[in-house]
Amino acid sequence: MSVTRRQALQIGGLGIIGAFGLAVPLTSVNAKSASQLASRNMPKPFQRTLPIPEVLRPSSTVVDPDGHKRHLYKIEQKAALANIVPGLSTPILGYNGTFPGPTIKVNQGERITLEMDNVLPLFHPQWGYRLDTSTHLHGSASLPQFDGYANDLTGLGYCKDYEYPNFQPARTLWYHDHAVHNTAQSVYSGLAAQYHLHDEVEGSILPQGRFDVPLTVSDAMFAANGSLGYNDNTHSGLWGDVILVNGAPWPVMKVQRRIYRFRILNASIARSYRFSLSTGDAMTIVATDGGLMPAAQQVTNWRHGGAERYEVLIDFSKYPVGKRVELRNLSNKNNVDYDFTNRVMAFDVTDEPVDTSGPGARVLPTLLAPSTAMSLKTSDSVKTRRMRVKRDLDVWTIGGMTWDEVVESGYRKVLANPDLDDVEIWEIENSSGDGSIRSTSIWWTSRSSAATGRHPSPTSVGPRTLSTWARARRSGCS
Structure with missing residues (x-):
């Protein structure tokens, strides 16, 4: 079954610094390549093993004080070198120096x-901008002071404690830099990672452990020296010619003949995907941004927008040993595609003894x-609000307001102030008229709806997180 975007909306230090070098303008984009790499350095599909973040x-x-246990975690945001393209090192920014950063796994109710x-x-x-950071846990019902507000910045030599209650039902979240005006560049540079919230329900019906696999998908372009290129077409979007999964170009994963659970995050700046299998077989979507769906959905492809998370089951028991199954990208309107952006990664079915311990190894769930x-x-x-997103002279406004105007008002300018537990309809229109695409993030669990007369798509029957500040400190940072 094919799922359209419209349907989906209906319901629901010095060495590192030297390696970066100067910014390389990448303005010549054609159907063959966006990168400036020599042919010997251009990565080829299916040459790398899929890395799994620690x-x-x-x-x-x-x-x-109330007797509840709290676990303490520490992460350093730092510069590092990554092995992405053959024969060259790529400077990145990373949580603990890796991209993606380490996965955080917690249980419901665990502070x-x-x-x-x-x-x-x-x-x-x-790119020269000041590297003050703000960490946002995307999809979490965090208190305002721990939510990674764009202007809640932590500078060099400072640290900040973020407290997460984790009371929501199981879901796939991700944490990323959210610093004002530089979120795209910093996430593109590597400041992104997955965060998995577990509960008893998903723990009893879905694959766990090594069979519960994070896949962070992004696209990139590279300068001749191996550094990341950055051309966002005057804020209209960046489309790279190299597809990365967990930071590796078009990797391969060896799988047993059983069911696997994949948590797929689209961490691209602008590119949307339409994922499918090379065999044409159906996959089973079991969860969206806001957690488990009421019922599993069988799809042969789906549209996957920026920052969205889908949990997908693939049953490899139907394939013979030695079979290669590719995860492909059928793409969508408004993308810029290149020779190999239709490929994502591959799965090689092995003769490894099948581990059937744990839930979900053999039977696909329904309810x-x-x-x-x-x-x-x-x-x-109880109310319908209409909001217009518009681009004027390379500046985006919402309801006629710029972000700077919100800041200058002391954060008193608001577009909406619903009461607790109110249900509202929000109609968001991009009236730019120039073909620009703008993602809108609404930080709470919701469902999207529109009266179009069409049946709901399989991916729209799950809850969505479409998603404010404690001070950073200098003393006490380890």
Whole structure:
């Protein structure tokens, strides 16, 4: 079954600094390549093994005044070199120096504090902006002071503690830099990672452990020296010619003949994907941004927008040993595509003894978990708000306001102030008229709806997170 975007909206330091070098303008983009790499340095599909990010372990555990345990985690944001293109090193910014950063796995109700230390260079070595950071846990119901507000910045030599209550149902989240005006460049440079919230429901029906695999998908372009190129076409979007999965170009993963669970995050700046299998077989979507769907959905492809997360089951038991199954990209309107952006990664079916321990190894689930958000009806709405997103002279406005105007107002200018538990309909229109695409992030769990007369798409029947500040400190940073 094919899923369109419109349908999906209906319901629901010095060595590193030297390696960066100067910014390389990449303005010549054609159907063959966006990168300036020599042919010997251009990565080829299916030459690398899929890397799996490490799982971050707590550094210690304390007891809150109410007797509840709290796990403490520490991460350093720092510059590093990555092996992405053959024969060259690529300077990145990373959580603990890796891209993606380490995966954080927590259980529902488990409180954590994440100490985020900024040991980055003072200025971005390639693009020159000041590397103050703000960490946002995308999809979390965090308190305002821990939500990674864009102007809540942590500078070089400072750290900040982010507290996460993790009371929501199981879901795939991700944490990333959210610094004002520089989010795209910093995430593109490597400041992004997955965060998995588990609960008893998903833990009893879906694959766990090594069979629960994070896939962070992004696209990139490279300068001749191996550094990341950056051409966002005057803020209209960046489309790279190299597809990365967990930071590796078009990797290969060896799989057993059983069911695997993949948590797919689109961490690209502008590119949307339409994922499919080379065999044409169906995959089973079991969760969206806001957690488990009420019922599993069988799809042969789906549109996957920026920052969205889907949890997908693939049953490899149907394939013979030695079979290669590719995850492909059918692409979407408004993308800029190149020779190999239709490929994502490959799975090689092996003769490794099948591990059937744990849930979900052999049987695809049908019913999953009820969702309060997905039970909402249009008639529940108490108000309809219409918001216009527009681009004027390379400046984006929402409701006629720029971000700087919001800041200058002391953050008192607001577009919406719904009461707690209110149900509202928000109609968001991009009226730029120039073909520009603008992602809109609404930081809470919701469902999208529109009266178009079409049946809901399989991917729209799950809850969505379409998603404010404690001060950073200098003393006490480890």
